[in-house]
Amino acid sequence: MKQELLNKYSIPVPRYTSYPPANFFNESFTAEQFRQVVLESNKQNPQHISVYIHIPFCYQMCFYCGCNSQLLKDNDIVLKYIDALKKEIRQLLPLLDHNRKISQIHYGGGTPTSQPVSVLKELNQMILSEFDCIEYPEIAIECHPGYADESYWNDLVDAGFNRISLGIQDFNEDVLKASNRKASRMPVEKIFEILRARGISLNMDFIYGLPMQTVESFSDTINKAIVLRPDRIVTFSYAHVPWVNELQKNLEKTGLPSVELKSKIYQTTKDLLTDAGYKTIGLDHFVLPNDELYEAQQSNTLHRNFQGYCTRRTTGQVYAFGITGISQLATAYAQNTKDLNTYIKQVNEGKFPIAKGYILNEEEQIIREVISQLMCNYTINWQNLADDMEISVDKIKSAINYNETALKEFATDGIITYNDETISILPDARPFVRNVAASFDKLLSTKENRYSKSI
Structure with missing residues (x-):
């Protein structure tokens, strides 16, 4: 690299x-x-x-x-x-x-x-x-x-x-x-x-x-x-x-x-x-x-x-x-409390020790599938993904942050190849897959948070 x-x-x-x-x-x-x-x-x-x-x-x-x-x-x-x-x-x-x-x-x-x-x-x-x-x-x-x-x-x-x-x-x-x-x-x-x-x-x-x-x-x-x-x-x-x-x-x-x-x-x-x-x-x-x-x-x-x-x-x-455990369900995430004493107290009271969670709307469920497919397999065939999800390619691309300018820049830098049908991470550029995935993430620009670096 x-x-x-x-x-x-x-x-x-x-x-x-x-x-x-x-x-x-x-x-x-x-x-x-x-x-x-x-x-x-x-x-x-x-x-x-x-x-x-x-x-x-x-x-x-x-x-x-x-x-x-x-x-x-x-x-x-x-x-x-x-x-x-x-x-x-x-x-x-x-x-x-x-x-x-x-x-x-x-x-x-x-x-x-x-x-x-x-x-x-x-x-x-x-x-x-x-x-x-x-x-x-x-x-x-x-x-x-x-x-x-x-x-x-x-x-x-x-x-x-x-x-x-x-x-x-x-x-x-x-x-x-x-x-x-x-x-x-x-x-x-x-x-x-x-x-x-x-x-x-x-x-x-x-x-x-x-x-x-x-x-x-x-x-x-x-x-x-x-x-x-x-x-x-x-x-x-x-x-x-x-x-x-x-x-x-x-x-x-x-x-x-x-x-x-x-x-x-x-x-x-x-x-x-x-x-x-x-x-x-x-x-x-x-x-x-x-x-x-x-x-x-x-x-x-x-x-x-x-x-x-x-x-x-x-x-x-x-x-x-257990504490901080995250349940990952089809349409929601739920995370248990991270405090040990709170966890023990709530469970003993017969309560679920939930501290926070998230319910995904339809658009976010689509973005999740796109990012998961890219992170796991380094390639997306838009029509195949649409068939699996039983929706149209246009609906997928409108749900995600599909940015042609960003894709061209990744391609120019030798990170991806793409066309209207597919996008693929080049073998030597796979460590940068998180960067490409982030480009599709509509939520990323809406919340200031610190993450680890991609490399």
Whole structure:
């Protein structure tokens, strides 16, 4: 990527893990509205049920974290939280049509593996005992390998998990130390040996853009991952948002890589993984050729929700539990309170702990589909999209911010090719897909908010 393009396009834009982004959610959205949209979701698509469970507790606070998490220091509050979590699940499940099927359960945090496996198993059983599952559902958990021993890994499998994501972040211990991240308790090779013997699908998560990372050091990390051959490798671009988490200011003391260096790290990583046979999915995922995510991308049907990239087979409307959990329904978003004590109090009072939400109008639902298609598949065929949505191409283009001048500029800069029928992000310009997506976003110019930079 040319330096002038990095300078021009490395600007704050939404990540578009949802549309509209979460900063548009408003506090006028009520718990009663949430109850109503949950009931309506039973008659809307996708029909499958995707569950997200948020465990906010961490043994140690990583400086790079942008998630809602807190130090695990009071076991009494943890027990009260888990009890409230169970109550919230029992409160919502009766509202769902039990003819629907579970396609995904995903645990995020914080550190979900800060909890005993017996707790995680009970939560799984609460949900799985109420609904049938699709064939090969994805029951996944994000794991911090810094604290788990051999028995813990085996117990996770017995608890029903079939996909485990190892939050490695970097194999370089100097980088981990600068980020206040604990290295793996066991050799990662041993963890792979245990889980592979049990038939578990394995992800490895890394972050680039951290202090002390160089092209050479991160290449060493990726080469170690390649030797282990996980099913999926995720290379998250570090998002520096200290106004969200003040802990990130600690990274400024050591120094963050420049945009140019960060870009070189990404490109080198991509080259290494491609040469090793991995296929690129979206912005930051790499999968083996037989992965259904790659097959979906090949047919331009890759999708994503708050659980991450998925296929149409596995995607579902997302019902989230725990603090800051975001339910992602067909026509609405609803986010739980971020305050632990408020969450526990409201759930114990029999209330849904909703802090804010958003109901999408018809135009916004169209924009969401356009941006999702571009972010996932890097291409849009306007007629195919119109056929899928059962509306006209003209209606789509009038709903979005279809700006011919902006498209011409992207094309001149070598980022896209387009005509009246299609638009496609050029392969080497995919890191700029957020910029192109933002050009279609009518809401972006209506609200002043700070986002992470696209590169």
